Amino acid sequence: MKMLIVYTHPNHTSLNYAFLQSVLKGSSENPYITDIKVIDLYKEGFNPLLVFNEEKRRRDMHIDPNTEKYRNQLTWADKIVFVYPIWWGRPPAMLLGYIDQLFASNFAYKDKKGLLPEGLLKGKSVVCVSTMKGPTHYPLLWLNNAHKVLMKKALFNFVGIKKVKFFEFGNMESAKGKQEKKLEKVYNYFKQLDH
Template sequence: MSRVTIIIGHPDPSPERFCRALSLAYENGAKETGHDVRILDVAALGLPPLMNAAQWRTDPGPDITGAQTAIEWADHLVIVYPLWLGTMPAALKAFFEQVMRPGFALSSGDSGYPKGLLKGRSARIVVTMGMPALAYRLFYRAHSLKSLERNILKFCGIGPVRESLVGMVEGSAASRSRWLAKMHRHGTKAS
């Protein structure tokens, strides 16, 4: 069985947020089939953004090291967040800035180029949005999703990275139910 860490990237702690429902559906599916699950809730952590390079190299503190431990423990990461102004919410970006530090996510390679230290982990990125997912993928070219995948996850050694784009979240209850069922199925397979 797999070890899964779910990162809930919605900065609003309200339980009625669809990102939280999708995360719970995945968690339930995973637990029902014997996978171990840990949750990292970005809203509960409330990590500030880094203001300079020196802060990136300082002692991270217990909240950040706890998040690092949950990521290091996992075989598979699930990152769930809403698309805000074309990208991830600032709170989730601050989370990644704080957690993906040198010595944990990156190390200098022989050439001085950073080397990813989180190899052996896969990920699923789940992005909710008000627009149709196809419009985000084709017209906007899913630029923020690609940035997270390439510039953060793969750069740190995480792969393969799969994606689920949940468009029209304000749409029908039937559509939302289908997405909850789909996330539950992903959870059962830890994929």
């Protein structure tokens, strides 16, 4: 299994970075995971801004040379892992900018007759590891599960990815947040993953 990890947090001393290390440690000890690539969007200076004008058209996003290496990474991967904080009930703008540019028509999906398009990323799976300051059940109880609906239904299912796993950890700025236990949970998941 080839794994692509998309890490989105500006601070390498953050808890999110510790979760990235747990993913990497567990994955490196897993015999089913043969190759791992990591994209650190902030470190790479990824430009999340969409630009459309006379020279750059939306319909050509799937062949944009500026994002070719990222498209190649997504094509290469069997499993895509996103590690990010939840800010204001959703992923950071940096990650949303990556999604806006990479999950483009004629690369991630293809319009066809009917209500839904044809997903072009079928056969891949996704894991989202996210942290938030608020309580674990805050997105479910106060936001109608907006984060998971956004990521699973509006994005991944739309492009043909049906297998989506969430680790949505709350209370991460609290002394009682059980951070070590949650880091261990992520480590064990990736160590034991077999598909």
